[in-house]
Amino acid sequence: MLKNTDSIIFDLDGTLWDATATVAKAWQAAIDKVDYVQDEITVQKVQSITGMTYDAIYDKLYAYLSTEQRNELKAICAKEELEHMNKQGGNLYEGLEKTLRALKERYRLFIVSNCQMGYIESFLEHSKLHDLIEGHQCYGTKSLQKSENIKEIVARHQLANPVYVGDTLGDYEASKKAGVPFIYASYGFGDVPGYDARIDSIPDLEKLFLS
Structure with a gap:
């Protein structure tokens, strides 16, 4: 998949x-x-x-x-x-920049969050990762559910086979509603009933997609 x-x-x-x-x-x-x-x-x-x-x-x-x-x-x-x-700002998870830069060589990268407008921009400013994230969408823009924002990113950027990486039940449900495979970030804040793949740290994405 x-x-x-x-x-x-x-x-x-x-x-x-x-x-x-x-x-x-x-x-x-x-x-x-x-x-x-x-x-x-x-x-x-x-x-x-x-x-x-x-x-x-x-x-x-x-x-x-x-x-x-x-x-x-x-x-x-x-x-x-x-x-x-x-x-x-916040605390970036260990290995974030290295992993995203490696993934960017082969994949297009995006962010979809249920946050307010300005929050993702704050993350990008503190992380200095503007050049790696091609686009983003949040709840604060149009008050749309996360599944709809995922669909919007997919349609706007004409993505053929995207995956969604998240850590909560809401992320799992949104990815399923959007018809996008779900990768569970187990190191985050939530539990989920199922997933298409699991990572226990950000660098695990390199093993999953670049090995």
Whole structure:
């Protein structure tokens, strides 16, 4: 199934980097600016919702808030998140640049994430990998589900045999809905019921596609 692969589409959080500590710090800064959220945000809590769309995250974590309060908190969190990301970024997984540069020699590389607009750009700025990623799409652009964003990348760039690399159940489900083989990044934040291939570290992609 992977023999004729011509392109690799990556999830971001839990797949290419771990930015949960920065996100938790940013969201806590946002929470401190309002008087209607009592519980603190933790790295573990951020990891538990990684991969969900922005709207779904706030519906899950803050169901007790009014719609107006959730929307206000979401806007403040989004602003704080980008400010913190632009300053601090996240931790790139070991071997990321070497592996992506090796893969780029043979495959076209893309990113599809459920993040807000500006987040992928922040990753590219901190990682200095602009030259390796041909295109990207996120939930924040059109509020589309990840499966639809995968399909859009495939159609826009005329990809013949792409695969999707991700770490959560949402990634697995999105790839299946999009009709794209799924590679499970087991080192990330989630568990999945199945996969077409599994990697336990980023460099495993070289073994899978370049050996």
